[in-house]
Amino acid sequence: MLIGIIEKKSWPHISGHGSADIAISAVTALVDIGFTATNGEPGCTCITDGVTVGSFSVKIHGSESWMINIFLDIFKSKIKDAVTKGIKEGIQKAINNNLNHVLQTLPLKENIRNILTADFTLVDAPRFGANYMVTDLKGEFFGVKVHQEAPFQPVAIPDVQNTNVMVQATIAQYVPDTVGFALWKDGLLQAKIDDSMIPKDSPVRFNTDSLRYIIPPLYTAFPSKQLQATIDPTDTPLTTFEANGNMGVNAKFEMKWYAVVNNKTNELKYAFNLGINLVAKGEVKLRNHDIYVNVTYGNITLSLRDSQIGQFDLNPLNDIALLVLSEGIPFVNNYFEKGVPLPQIPHVELINPYLGYGNGYIFVNTDFKYTPQTLLD
Numbered sequence: 001m002l003i004g005i006i007e008k009k010s011w012p013h014i015s016g017h018g019s020a021d022i023a024i025s026a027v028t029a030l031v032d033i034g035f036t037a038t039n040g041e042p043g044c045t046c047i048t049d050g051v052t053v054g055s056f057s058v059k060i061h062g063s064e065s066w067m068i069n070i071f072l073d074i075f076k077s078k079i080k081d082a083v084t085k086g087i088k089e090g091i092q093k094a095i096n097n098n099l100n101h102v103l104q105t106l107p108l109k110e111n112i113r114n115i116l117t118a119d120f121t122l123v124d125a126p127r128f129g130a131n132y133m134v135t136d137l138k139g140e141f142f143g144v145k146v147h148q149e150a151p152f153q154p155v156a157i158p159d160v161q162n163t164n165v166m167v168q169a170t171i172a173q174y175v176p177d178t179v180g181f182a183l184w185k186d187g188l189l190q191a192k193i194d195d196s197m198i199p200k201d202s203p204v205r206f207n208t209d210s211l212r213y214i215i216p217p218l219y220t221a222f223p224s225k226q227l228q229a230t231i232d233p234t235d236t237p238l239t240t241f242e243a244n245g246n247m248g249v250n251a252k253f254e255m256k257w258y259a260v261v262n263n264k265t266n267e268l269k270y271a272f273n274l275g276i277n278l279v280a281k282g283e284v285k286l287r288n289h290d291i292y293v294n295v296t297y298g299n300i301t302l303s304l305r306d307s308q309i310g311q312f313d314l315n316p317l318n319d320i321a322l323l324v325l326s327e328g329i330p331f332v333n334n335y336f337e338k339g340v341p342l343p344q345i346p347h348v349e350l351i352n353p354y355l356g357y358g359n360g361y362i363f364v365n366t367d368f369k370y371t372p373q374t375l376l377d
Contacts, residue, residue: 024083026054029091033099035133040121042103042135046095051088053080098372105346112340116141116182120343134159139171141178143186150178152236157361165354169342170363173241180237180251189253191231208259214316217309218271222259228268231255231276241284245357247293251278254305272307274314276300276321284362286355291364292339295332298325347371 030050036043110118119138126135140150154174161168183189195206204210206227212219237251253276258268282295300321302314342353342364353366 023057024053024055026052027087028052028054029087031091031095033095035126035135037122037125040123040138041108042106042122042126044096044099044103046092046099051084051091053084053087102345102347102370107343107345110343112141115144115186115188116179117144117147129159132160132163139175139178141175141182143182143188145187146182146185148181148185150174150181150236152177155360158358161356161358161363162365165365166367168363168365170361172361173239176239176247177236180239180249184233184236189233189237189251193229193231195226214320215312217312218257218259221271221309222261222269226260226263228258228260229255230258234275241357241360241362243357243359245283247282247284249278249280249282251280252276253278271309273305274317275303275305277303278325284355284357286353286364287339289342289344289350289353290339291342291355293336295329295336298329300325 028051032047034045034047036045106120108120110120112118119140119142121138123136123138126133128134139154142148152174154172157170157172161170180189193206198204198206206229208215208219208222208225208227211227231253234252234254237249240248240250242248255274255276257271257274259271261267261269277300279299279301280295281297282293284291284293300318302318302321304311304314342350347370349369349371351367351369353364356363356365
């Protein structure tokens with residue numbers, strides 16, 4: 001129901017005033033929304049067509065209402081057309097402005113602990129199924145120092161697993177693979193080991209004396225010398241997702257060993273190079289809107305890539321590496337305990353998010369609640 005106030009003044013000095021009651025009901029509108037991706041950013045355009053007003057009536061009240069009501073039927077159709085046009089334009093404006101505003105606030109790029117940058121820009125325009133819409137996001141991570149595209153492609157993943165929820169986000173194993181590639185290229189997977197990193201109260205030191213019976217040729221070549229080692233990846237650490245909820249990681253490193261032949265100048269002599277094949281498994285979990293990994297298993301296999309001190313038995317050294325790995329898993333879990341947060345959108349609250357699994361991917365199902373911005377926000 002619309003109520004208007006009218007006032008009429010005209011020559012020859014006949015004047016009057018009154019009110020108009022406009023009653024509208026059974027309004028229907030066909031709304032067509034087109035989604036686009038421009039430079040990786042989402043957008044939309046609303047086209048409102050077929051607005052119909054089922055019941056429309058106008059009643060004039062006032063001193064000259066009898067006169068106006070006589071001619072009202074002549075202009076009634078024009079008034080109805082104007083109202084229909086106003087409804088159509090109002091719908092278009094509301095959707096174009098409000099929905100595009102929401103899309104512009106989507107976090108397309110996220111900084112992760114000032115170490116990585118996550119790129120969630122669109123790779124293509126959204127596409128539609130029978131009762132759902134699919135958007136393909138890049139989902140690639142880059143280092144803050146080296147911004148280089150990953151050299152591999154994602155595997156195909158299904159469009160949707162559950163159409164009973166409002167949103168489903170699927171993450172291919174390509175995503176953590178790009179994390180490993182970015183960390184590698186930024187040099188964040190490198191490590192240097194020397195005796196200062198070993199607790200002072202430890203009876204075992206990082207020197208040839210402590211390793212005399214584990215690597216005999218090393219002591220023979222460099223008796224009573226301090227040691228240093230560097231660890232570098234030889235390839236991108238690769239990830240696998242399994243339908244049972246497990247996640248696997250395979251990483252390959254090389255560890256170059258050096259003897260410190262002059263403590264004053266820190267002069268080093270190369271001894272040998274170990275190949276390290278690390279296999280780890282864990283569980284991918286969701287807690288408080290954060291995705292995190294709990295490592296449950298680890299294994300290390302060593303190989304001798306190159307040696308200046310001759311061949312030697314790697315089994316004792318491999319046993320030590322396995323012991324260090326088992327002791328280090330709790331520290332790794334503690335580091336990753338905080339996890340990676342699910343993307344947050346302003347004015348949108350995720351409701352009951354759920355983590356699911358497939359071969360080569362994981363997915364998050366969730367409903368959500370959108371609270372429009374008010375003038376006080």
